[in-house]
Amino acid sequence: MRFDLLTLFPELVAPFLTQGITRRAYASGQVQVQCWNPRDYTEDNYRRVDDRCYGGGPGMVMLVEPLERALAAAQSARAQPGPVIHFSPAGRRMDQALVQELAHGQGAVLVCGRYEGIDQRFIDRHVDLELSLGDFVLSGGELPALALLDAVTRLQPGVLGDAASHEQDSFSDGLLDCPHYSRPEQLGADAVPPVLLSGHHEQIRAWRRERSLWLTLTRRPDLIAAARADGRLSRKDEALLSAWSAGAPGPDGKTCL
Ligand SMILES: C[S@@+](CC[C@H](N)C(=O)[O-])C[C@H]1O[C@@H](n2cnc3c(N)ncnc32)[C@H](O)[C@@H]1O
Known part of the structure; x- marks a missing residue:
């Protein structure tokens, strides 16, 4: 190249x-x-x-x-x-x-x-x-x-240390990336979300997907519409989105209405 x-x-x-x-x-x-x-x-x-x-x-x-x-x-x-x-x-x-x-x-x-x-x-x-x-x-x-x-x-093979790294970046699957945390676990009153310390891969994946969906819905609803049109949203994604759109609180306790 x-x-x-x-x-x-x-x-x-x-x-x-x-x-x-x-x-x-x-x-x-x-x-x-x-x-x-x-x-x-x-x-x-x-x-x-x-x-x-x-x-x-x-x-x-x-x-x-x-x-x-x-x-x-x-x-x-x-x-x-x-x-x-x-x-x-x-x-x-x-x-x-x-x-x-x-x-x-x-x-x-x-x-x-x-x-x-x-x-x-x-x-x-x-x-x-x-x-x-x-x-x-x-x-x-x-x-x-x-x-x-x-x-x-950064998308060329071998450039990023972890090849999967860019696959979870914003826009790769049409959504914004989820929030990330590192040490220390407790920073004053602010703790790392416990699920990220659980070692439970499926729950961590679900937490990340939920956060990613919520961030995208609240900051870039246009991307949600595009992801839906491209068939990139699962039934579980759609269930979360319709609950939030009906007024259920998101992961940060706020509503998107
Ligand atoms: C001062 S700008 C010229 C702006 C131009 N007279 C206008 O109003 O559209 C000089 C150069 O910067 C580049 N440039 C400025 N803003 C840009 C932008 N938002 N995206 C891409 N290139 C930009 C372009 O190559 C442009 O020719």
């Missing part, structure tokens, strides 16, 4: 590759990452990568030509041309379903905008997919690119 990043700020990317659980995947080449700076593909003395916006107004626009040359260099360094992803507030919201899809692919070329953004003609000519990190505006596409890279890399 290989990711090529078109970025004016490769210095932002480099430190990210040497930290945390994903660093071995980058160091070993299991996930290859290379940055391409459009400034290295300029042909004028000023190494210009941006210019004023036609029609007037504040801010600068990233020029097509240095980007096109950088893209051509990146694609020719790949065994096969990769899909081109551009980060933009106008893009599809990034989610775990997309991350899982990309995690099974060969990687991509990630185009990071800066300033007011990229000349639309580059997007029209070359971009296969536009992705947004959320409904807010960042100064550049590097953080969304790194977010995507991290989310995809």
